[in-house]
Amino acid sequence: MAEDMTIESYLAAGGVLTNPTNVPPRYRAELMKLMATFVDSELAGAAGFADVINAGPGIKERIAAAKIVLEKTDNADRVLRIMGDFGADADRYANNHPWTTRLERDADIGTSRTDHDMRLAVFNYPLDGWVDAVAMNLLMGRAVVIQLTEFSMISYQPLAEAFRTITPIETRHAELAAEGVIKLIEEGETAALQAAVNYWWPRVAASFGSSSSTKAESLKEMGLRKSTNAELKTRWEAEATTLLESFGLDVPS
Amino acid sequence: MARFHDLTVTDVHKTIRDAVVVTLQPVNGAAEEFDFTQGQYLTFRRDFDGEELRRSYSICAGKDEGILQVGIKRVDGGAFSTWANEELKVGDTIQAMPPMGGFFTALDADASKHYLGFAGGSGVTPVLSILKTTLAREPKARFTLVYANKGVNTIMFREELEDLKNLYMGRLNVIHILESDAQDIDLFTGLVTQDKCAELFKHWIDIKTVDTAFICGPEPMMLGIAAALRDHGLDDAQIKFELFASAQPGRAKRKTVSGDAASSANQTKAAITMDGSTQTITLPKDMSILDGALENAMDAPYACKAGVCSTCRCKVLEGEVEMVANHALEDYEVEKGYVLSCQAFPLTDTVTVDFDQ
Known part of the structure; x- marks a missing residue:
């Protein structure tokens, strides 16, 4: 039996890794980065949303917001535990960054991250009240679902399984945002919603990363990516457009 | 972070010429930490000439056997596995981290599922743990094991599997595929490839009834089996893998410090x-x-x-x-x-x- 197959060719052929002991160093690094990006984004997202709970106009809205904060923190914990298998100090990690800090609302950072953690750029912008939070959650919620669907097929089995558990939970968060939008439109907040959508659209689009990423090929060979940044972004634009149109909102150009 | 604990070796016996089954007893009150889930593995450490080596081996015991047991097959040139096969004896103390790994699915006593396991050589150890536990705890479950080996004399746990077949009459089916020894049925000779699986799914295994598949073996075998399973309608969530790369990291050389260390400027x-x-x-x-x-x-x-x-x-x-x-x-x-x-x-x-x- 050809037992001398390298891990690299095994991965390129669609193989799956199952524990930290046989993960090659570069794979390990990319996997850790990917997990850190998810954990930091969830923790920063939950921290930002926590402040919005009290801005909810009714008890249903406050319950929805609190549920989102709880479950995003829980999802961060699931992935942080896998980082722990690789030696990360999970307890320290969770308290290592001030997850509530934000930049100015009009800061222009494009796709770059701050120096101190790996949260997606979009989580560096502050939320501005309830309507703004709902719009952000609507657009980012779809983006998260698209990203998670992609990463649910990742070649590191424990993480793929975690993402398969997390995806329906995050999908529900996006649905809660859609329900919030319907309610806001009924209450005559369409103009404010449109303004918030205009603000968040380019920032969420930027969270798919640079379209000129040079890593795509090597990540594909490692089984850590299937689609390119540009493909995922196109998918999101299509889904988000349909969504906005169904609410009678304009798609920012 | 997980820590190492001392374990006492209470039994060592050969299952085939170059593989031992080692029974371990946690000491110093660590028993609770070693309460494993079927299919998990232990990571051991030992010093060889001043250098620490770590190796992971799957637990082969079932949950209801009340023991902690791993199977260790000797690998050519493998310091740890050779030591375990040749020198390890009852009464020795060995260090391991608590069980780890996610090569299992949740059990449900009321379920009547059909599980399909694929094992190559020593890859049988976690699959054995899973099938013993599952058959004991899910009284309506069926388990089919496709077990690949070079020849009859390299089949680990051969007798134990026969005993289990008798114990769970009609619920456990074992298909041995041997690389070099001819068998009555041609299909059962050779390697377990994608094509071989497709053949097996025609007459020997009712793939449509399979709920979950477990695969543990060398890389090419895992790829072939996974491809065949996907061809026959299983999705990724139904296929569980466990891979222990044939090439675990070797011994590292010490870093060298060049002679003209620390001299100029900053x-x-x-x-x-x-x-x-x-x-x-x-x-x-x-x-x-x-x-x-x-x-x-x-x-x-x-x-x-x-x-x-x-x-x-x-x-x-x-x-x-x-x-x-x-x-x-x-x-x-x-x-x-x-x-x-x-x-x-x-x-x-x-x-x-x-x-x-």
Whole structure:
């Protein structure tokens, strides 16, 4: 039996890794980065949303917001535990960054991250009240679902399984945002919603990363990516457009 | 973080010529930590000539046997497995971390599922644990095991599997596929490939009734089986893998310190290897290796920059660095020369580090 197959060719052929002991160093690094990006984004997202709970106009809205904060923190914990298998100090990690800090609302950072953690750029912008939070959650919620669907097929089995558990939970968060939008439109907040959508659209689009990423090929060979940044972004634009149109909102150009 | 515990060896016996089954008893009140889930593995450590080696072996016992047992097959040139097969004896103390791994699915006593296991050689150990536990705890479950070996005399747990077939009459089916020994049925000779699986699914295994498949074996075998399963309608969530790479990391050489260490100024020349290419940069001694690499447009991996997450791990091949904080690497990794590049500041005038090791 050809037992001398390298891990690299095994991965390129669609193989799956199952524990930290046989993960090659570069794979390990990319996997850790990917997990850190998810954990930091969830923790920063939950921290930002926590402040919005009290801005909810009714008890249903406050319950929805609190549920989102709880479950995003829980999802961060699931992935942080896998980082722990690789030696990360999970307890320290969770308290290592001030997850509530934000930049100015009009800061222009494009796709770059701050120096101190790996949260997606979009989580560096502050939320501005309830309507703004709902719009952000609507657009980012779809983006998260698209990203998670992609990463649910990742070649590191424990993480793929975690993402398969997390995806329906995050999908529900996006649905809660859609329900919030319907309610806001009924209450005559369409103009404010449109303004918030205009603000968040380019920032969420930027969270798919640079379209000129040079890593795509090597990540594909490692089984850590299937689609390119540009493909995922196109998918999101299509889904988000349909969504906005169904609410009678304009798609920012 | 998981810690090592002492375990006493209470039994060692051969299952085939070059594989032992080792029974272990946790000591110092650590029994609870070793309460495993079927299909999990233990990571052992032992010193060989001053160098620590770690090896993972799957638990082969079922949950209801009340024992902790692993199977260790001797690998040519493998220090740990050779030692376990030739020198390990009853009464010895060995160190292991609590059970780890996710090669299992939740059990439900009321379920009537059909499980399909594929094992290649010593890959049978976790599958054996799973099938014993499942058949005992899910009284309506069926289990089909496709078990690949070179020849009859290299089949680990052959008699135990026969006994289990008798114990769970009609619920356990074992198909032996032998690479070199001819069998009555041609289909059962050769390698377990994608085509072989497709043949098996025609007449021998009703693949439509399979709820979950477990695969543990060498890489090409896992790929072939997984492809065949997907062809026959199983999705990724129904296929559980366990891979123990045939080439576990070998012994590392100690880092060397070049003769003319620490002399001039506050500058260091660092040769940094990443993705197969090496770039030499100059950085001040008060800058971390990671920041030096990032400033020179190298795409070095990092996340927390606080010595917590270990994403930025690299290996020092030459020269010396000082790590100001380390919450992620263990002593044995540090001894091998691994550092967290976000916390590592150069001490010598030249250093060589490698992110690819």
